[in-house]
Amino acid sequence: MRSPKFLFTAAVFALLALYPLVAGQFGVDLVTKIMIYAIFALSLELLVGSTGLVCFGQAALFGIGAYAAVLLSPESDAANLAWLLPASVLAAAAYALFMGALSLRTKGVYFIMVTLAFAQMAYYVVHDTPLGGGTDGIYLNIKPVLAIGGATLLNLDHAASFYGFTLAMLAGVFGFLALLLRSRFGRALAGIKANEQRMRATGFATYPYKLAAFVISGALAGLAGFLFAVKDGVVNPELMSWHLSGAVLIMIILGGLGHLRGALIGAFAFALLQEFFKSEAVFGAFAKHWHLGLGLSIIACVALLPHGLVGLPAQWRARLTGRTPRGGTGPAQGAQHG
């Protein structure tokens, strides 16, 4: 008998697989974007929810993956996905190694500020130099294809193919992280989050573990950035802005820290709330003030749902039975991810 968590996740992926059969172009485009955000949120969940490292520079890694995809692509020919994707992910991972190696020497609020500083450095490199095309950004003229010999196996210029590819990437990242967090390495990260002092006293040199988590997280953020660049066909410095680092942090808090499902749910909730408050059909002229509605609803969610959306069923059960929900006042340190 599979656990409810597994069944929920399997149901979400089954619905996502069937969604293009019933949705129009707008819906497919929107859900593709949300799935990319979900990969991005999962990358940060590994750091914040699983290791206890609050990184405020994740957008830099997302942006580097995106810029690498565009900068490495030939101008007048389609790049092969087989090398472009790994190259973009490696570029983000390399920056994560540099960023992590230095920022992990600090702790707490200093770590948050140093990661933000690294992200701002990357932002200004693409904003103020010809490399990144300034504020206008740069365009991806021809989207990559997966080709072997002369045969094209996958063309990401087709919306349906791109949707399927993004869904496969999301499922792969989710499965990879679920296995990783159950491994010896993953349990060590959970121990570092719960009590790093005890981990060191036990004999774990914690720095290499945290650095490895940082690099893996950066590589996954780079993958999300790659997909974003291919989807929109354009990249600009906003992809590296602190607003995006904040938005992805809100996604995982909204969904529920310490749970991979939380990152998935949070990405959907955040993006759908954004679309809702931007809707002129619902809010008319007030829709231009969508930030206000989004902000207020996020404050309400965080205040009313201390365990995030993922904790909502437990909270309802507790209300019905009159018991305190498991996990006390915050996410359980030893929570099994999924």
Next chain:
Amino acid sequence: MADILLRGQDITRRWGGLVAVDRVSIDLRRGEVHAVIGTNGAGKSTLINILSGEIPPSGGRVELLGQDATGWSQPRRAQAGLGRSYQRNTIYPGFTVFENCRLAAQARTPRPWHWWQSAQACPDSTAAARAVIERVGLQDVQQRSAGLLSHGQKRQLEIAMCLATGPQVLLLDEPLAGMGAEETERMLALLAQLRTSHAILLVEHDMDAVFRIADRITVMVNGAVIASDTPDAVRASPAVQAAYLGGH
């Protein structure tokens, strides 16, 4: 001479103008419980922190198993066979008792190139965890969340996590703090059992327990050692009587 597993020579630690530990020398031998007593602020915990590698000394030398370990990091000392417990519980409250011990045992077999291996499928660490849980008597609660244990059980778990790493030297910082009479007896019985195979440094405020279990007692006042001898000799020392024990 008995087997000296840990030796601190002229250990000194200064915090600005304050000398928290002042040229303290201490030997821990296999088969001995060496207690360190003193009032709050005497430098006992700072001494443990230096010996375990949590903070560096301002001066002096630490030898672990015959090797100069002064510059070793805390994880390296732990890997070499030094286990420590803390005054406050440092268990992982969200994990089960078993997982607390299994994770500690995992440190014995780091296997950096096997990090993908499932934690539950690691036979070495699961066997070591079961063994220490049985040794400290927590087998009935091994699947319980550690945060839900009684205070005494949490202290036992703290010791179990130390033992799971397979140490030869144990530095125990107030393991009896906050325990009831029955829990204290259980812990003392465990320490008596561990003494045969380990060198134990015990920092403790429960003087009855200290004088019952210790083979040697070092008394610290204001960071310095004022006496270091057998329990009877320490009890009879006028300097110790005046500075610390009173009418004990």
